[in-house]
Amino acid sequence: MAVLFSRPQSLxxxxxxxxxxxxxxxxxxxxxxxxxxxxxxxxxxxxxxxxCSVYTNEFFNxxxxxxAHGRAPAVATAxxxxxxxxxxxxxxxxxxxxxxxxxxxxxxxARGENISIIFINxxxxxMTGGQMxxxxxxxxxxxxxxxxxxxxxxGNPIDMMKLLNALEGPAYLSRVLLTxxxxxxxxxxxxxxxxxxxxxxxxxxxxxxxxACPSNWRMTPVEALRYVDEVMAKYYPPGEVRVxxxxxxx
Amino acid sequence: MKDQVxxxxxxxxxxxxxxxxxxxxxxxxxxxxxxxxxxxxxxxxPEMNGVFLQAESELAAINMVYGAAGAGRRVMxxxxxxxxxxxxxGLSYLATAELPCVIANVMRGGPGLGNISPAQGDYFQAVKxxxxxxxxxxxxxxxxxxxxxxxxxxAFDLAxxxxxxVFILLDGLLGTMMEPLRTREPxxxxxxxxxxxxxxxxxxxxxxxxxxxxxLHMPEGALTEVNRRLQAKYREIAREExxxxxxxxxxxxxxxxxxxxxxxxxxxxxxxxxxxxxxxGLFRPVSLWPFPEEALYxxxxxxxxxxxxxxxxxxxxEDVRLATAPSCKIEFAGAMxxxxxxxxxxxxxxxxx
Ligand SMILES: Cc1ncc(C[n+]2csc(CCOP(=O)(O)OP(=O)(O)O)c2C)c(N)n1
Ligand code: SF4
Numbered sequence: 076m077a078v079l080f081s082r083p084q085s086l087x088x089x090x091x092x093x094x095x096x097x098x099x100x101x102x103x104x105x106x107x108x109x110x111x112x113x114x115x116x117x118x119x120x121x122x123x124x125x126x127c128s129v130y131t132n133e134f135f136n137x138x139x140x141x142x143a144h145g146r147a148p149a150v151a152t153a154x155x156x157x158x159x160x161x162x163x164x165x166x167x168x169x170x171x172x173x174x175x176x177x178x179x180x181x182x183x184x185a186r187g188e189n190i191s192i193i194f195i196n197x198x199x200x201x202m203t204g205g206q207m208x209x210x211x212x213x214x215x216x217x218x219x220x221x222x223x224x225x226x227x228x229x230g231n232p233i234d235m236m237k238l239l240n241a242l243e244g245p246a247y248l249s250r251v252l253l254t255x256x257x258x259x260x261x262x263x264x265x266x267x268x269x270x271x272x273x274x275x276x277x278x279x280x281x282x283x284x285x286x287a288c289p290s291n292w293r294m295t296p297v298e299a300l301r302y303v304d305e306v307m308a309k310y311y312p313p314g315e316v317r318v319x320x321x322x323x324x325x
Numbered sequence: 326m327k328d329q330v331x332x333x334x335x336x337x338x339x340x341x342x343x344x345x346x347x348x349x350x351x352x353x354x355x356x357x358x359x360x361x362x363x364x365x366x367x368x369x370x371p372e373m374n375g376v377f378l379q380a381e382s383e384l385a386a387i388n389m390v391y392g393a394a395g396a397g398r399r400v401m402x403x404x405x406x407x408x409x410x411x412x413x414x415g416l417s418y419l420a421t422a423e424l425p426c427v428i429a430n431v432m433r434g435g436p437g438l439g440n441i442s443p444a445q446g447d448y449f450q451a452v453k454x455x456x457x458x459x460x461x462x463x464x465x466x467x468x469x470x471x472x473x474x475x476x477x478x479x480a481f482d483l484a485x486x487x488x489x490x491v492f493i494l495l496d497g498l499l500g501t502m503m504e505p506l507r508t509r510e511p512x513x514x515x516x517x518x519x520x521x522x523x524x525x526x527x528x529x530x531x532x533x534x535x536x537x538x539x540x541l542h543m544p545e546g547a548l549t550e551v552n553r554r555l556q557a558k559y560r561e562i563a564r565e566e567x568x569x570x571x572x573x574x575x576x577x578x579x580x581x582x583x584x585x586x587x588x589x590x591x592x593x594x595x596x597x598x599x600x601x602x603x604x605x606g607l608f609r610p611v612s613l614w615p616f617p618e619e620a621l622y623x624x625x626x627x628x629x630x631x632x633x634x635x636x637x638x639x640x641x642x643e644d645v646r647l648a649t650a651p652s653c654k655i656e657f658a659g660a661m662x663x664x665x666x667x668x669x670x671x672x673x674x675x676x677x678x
Binding site for chain 2: 087116117118119120122123129130132133135136137138139140141142143146149150151152153154156157158160161162178179181182
């Protein structure tokens, strides 16, 4: 019998422990499929971060290290420089990457560190129960912006694509959605491009995934998908913002 | 080459010791009085096919050490007091993940931004753990340029032997002074250890299970188990890695306990006291953790008094009190804020009854 669909080799058989409608599981799967397709599993060292995805190391079927909160790009930098023949990726949430780890993110990008980052932007701190993140949208209510984020009080959100695109170092930067099968396929193409950028030694690559966190948004999974499409994607426009031409060659 | 004697600074001796131990990766952030180490590494490592990277902060530097150590490389970072404080979170992770690495702290005056003069105010931070949670790191405290080189080499072997971060504790005086150094035959970098995340492809066909380095232990009882294992290891280190140095202690009636550059002042004071007929001795802990408790206890039963001399408000003093016989009189000569302790100060105290 022909197998039409199976678990990617790059995922372990550990069941995901994410909430219903959470996008972490899908993002893991797409990352793992990309590793499989590019034959990277055995070369890979994945760096888990601190957030709901802290167990990334249990889910990816490759060598892994779990970094302290925000420090994954520093850890990845060193792993890549220690073992340039390895494929090194991090998997980080928005609190991890854009708040406590902002310096590590920006500097790894500026150095053009030859690593790839899967960045989950769910506009809140998922693991600690839905506090405000640097990416929380204007007006969005969280447990630490209970009246809704207001620039004068809580400050403005940070658009990581704009910030990173100001630097010379990145070879590939893209923002994607997972709200429909078509968009998931496009997201995977982005991840493949990001990974290829590293394989070709072009420098820093990052894919930002606008992700649903139904539990902390106090929404049903379906409402959360709509929120990503209709609210988040308006504020954070999807698309490739940096594609070094060598990424597309060959 | 082998028998060549060079005149180098303590800072440079740290770098030379690391390189001769096969360390080819260095991450650091500039801070006086140890920046010379980074500058030297930035000059020589690229030529040796090694990695020098100036990190964006000490926070990043110590986490780079985590990544490189986890990938199975010999790796080090160095800093001075405020920078070491920033590294403490990372140290706790390194200790928990049991990653071998070497960290040198060339201590300066504190607290706060303090000043850039020599000090020993980071003793507690170094020997009691320093970051969060129950952990220890061996701490080696050399007192000469030669010993800085030798102990830096030793530190890498200890780190590997115990799968643990190891500290070299210096002060600004030791880091910046120059003395003759006789280096030994360098060793090549050792192979990646059997637990390192090297990528599956780098391993034999029978060793293809993915490896993971992590410090989160959520299942019930898991973290207790980790702690038990760590504590058992620390007890073993405490039994096997005690190091100390003694001068004129055999018949001593009065004993100075000092480490690092202060021990140099102390030795001079002890010599002069001897010339004057006072039977003084010096006990110099070389491993500050594990602290040489037993050896010191035995001496404390024989001497009339112990003078602890330390460039702090009295940190090692506490360990000396814990380690000595209750009958022994303990006195203290301290200096804070980057002031030195000169032989004369110690001599005066030795002359007192
Ligand atoms: C130094 C430190 N500070 C705070 C925390 C607590 N903490 C754990 S996860 C987290 C936020 C994670 O949010 P994000 O990165 O957005 O990931 P998500 O959970 O949403 O996937 C925080 C603040 C920590 N573990 N370490
Ligand atoms: S809290 Fe949010 S991010 Fe975390 S698992 Fe649940 S839905 Fe996903």
